[in-house]
Amino acid sequence: MKKKLWIASLFSLCLFVACGGDDNKIPTGTGGGEEDGGGTDKPAAVEKPRYVWIDAAGNFERYANSIDNIKEDLKRVKETGFTDIVVDVRPTTGDVLFKSSVGEPLKRIDIWSNEGYKWMERTATWDYLQTFLNEGRKLGLKVNASINTFVGGYLCPYGLGYEGMLYRDASKKKWATVINATGGQVNTMDLQNCEADWGVKFLNPANNEVQEYLLSLLSDLAKYKPDGIILDRCRYDDYGLMSDFSPESRTEFELFIGESVENFPADIMKPGTDIPGKWYKRWNAFRAKTIHDFIIKAHDEVKAISPDTRFGTYVGAWYSTYYTSGVNWASPKYDPSVKGTYASWADSDYKNYGYADHLDFIFLGAYAGVNSIYGQGEWTMEGFCKQGRELLKGDVSFCGGPDVGNGSGWEEGGQSARIGDAVKVCIDNSDGFFVFDLCHIQMFDYWDAFKQSFDTYLKTQE
Structure with missing residues (x-):
């Protein structure tokens, strides 16, 4: 399970944002004074939300077939001081844990268990998401649903096999990513060496x-009307700048620049490398625009059905390299083209595809090591959160948070003493707090550490 979640957390991060109407905004802790104008001038403290992520794969063994386990753990979540849960209902296989007219129901996930690495089957027929909604709301928890977005299958390591739409339906191969390999463009479904290319498709x-x-x-x-819907992996392939170089992408790019690319893909990047060609910066802007425009469509789709459901994303807080995923999660008011090394990959148009102003909330994954909690700049939790506020420019509220099961120093547990520091720097420097993942809180028995940290925070709000 730890190997599985290491992969998941390496490429996924969270930031919770609130723009749109005032009723949808996450409290920022800067409320006004008394309504009659009298009394103290000191701003009223507003309690910040605390989220716990519930990864589908990491928690599948415990929850897939047991409502009792869900009830038991959500009660513990509430008692610990969390205000919200984030339930993953579409893991990297692309199958779903909610009723859908187009998506296949999730039947199995590869897991790490006490019995080793194996398939875990879901035999229950009750509605997974609806159960979390019902049981969470009984306890006064807000329930947010997360999906892994641009994914369609998973190739397991160690020869276990594979799962997902891309493997079941050969006609969907054209939907899969095409990478800019040394020998030419290659569809990732043709890369099936589980020792070299296992993981998300x-x-x-x-x-x-x-x-x-x-x-x-x-x-x-959206028909479930959860409190929030969060897009995870709403980005390009883990191959980064090598993706996507399909005929569809070429066509869309040429429409974007208004002319043909004479030498494709070398005029963008030399095959098998990240060596820039003459269209390199425009290509980066095109990819960011592709995600930006999809975010707008997704936002509108959700709001048309459930206007009160907040809409957001989960991203990696490492902005300096996140452009390789084709995502500009910053405010369009932030211009990376005028900042040092960012100018090597961003042109003056890139800022226009920052999508923060189209969200109701955003999670920033401040996934630094256990000895990198305090500090400035990227790859410290504090620095990630401070940079996030600078880049978002007040367009949206956000939550920063750690991954307490993976990364330097977190892998083997035993870090209860550092939980308080992680909570403090993230909640002090953002508009809330989130943690990945519930299974790690269970595995390493961090319940008391989180409760004490939240109790300490709440005392400062009194």
Whole structure:
């Protein structure tokens, strides 16, 4: 399980944002004084939300077939002081844990268990997401649903096998990512060496059929009317700048620049490398625009069905390199093209595809090591959160948070003494707190450490 979640957390991060109407905003702790104008001038303290992520794969063994386990753990979550849960209902296989007219129900996930690495089957027929909604709300918890977005399958290591839509439906191969390999463009479904290419099989964000399919999934999800819907992995493939170089992407890019690319893909990047060609910066802007425009479509799809459901994303807080995923999660008011090394990959147009102003909330994954909690700049939790506020420019509220099961120093547990520091720097420097993942809190028995940290925080609000 730890290996599985290491992969998941390496490429996923969270930031919780609130723009739109005032009723949808996450409290920022800067409320006004008394309404009659009298009394103290000191701003009223506003309690910040605390989220715990519930990864589908990491918690599948415990929850897939047991409502009792869900009830027991959500009660503990509430008692510990969390205010919200984030329930992953579409893991990297691309199958779903909610009722959908287009998505296949999730039947199995590869897990690490006491019995070793194996498939875990779901035999229960009750509605997974609805159960979390019912049981969470009974306890006064807000329930947010998360989906892994541009994914469609998973190739397991160690020869266990594979799962997902891309493996079941050969006609969907054209939806899969095409990478800019040394020997030419290669569809990732042709890379099936489980020792070299195991992991998530991504969909091409520039493929219009892919986008329409995902919008249909979001339409089905919005019918549940969760408190929030969060897009995880709403980005390009883990191959980074090598993706996507499909014919569809070339067509869309040429429409974007208004002319043909004479030498494709070398005029963008030399095959098998990240050596820039003459269209390199425009290509980066095109990819960011592709994700930006999909975010707008997804937001509108959700709001058309459930206006009160907040809409947000989960991203990696390492902005300096996150452009390789084709994502600009900053405010359009932030211009990276004028900042040092950022100018090597961002042109003056890139800022226009920052999507923070189209969200209701955002999670920033401040996934630094256990000895990098305090500090400035990227790769400290404190620095990640401070940088997030600078980049978001007040467009949206956000939550920063750690991954307490993976990364330097967190892998083997035994870090209860550092939980308080992680909570403090993230909640002090952002508009809330989140933690990945519930299974690690269980595994390493961090319950008391989180409760004490939240109790300490709440005392400062009195």
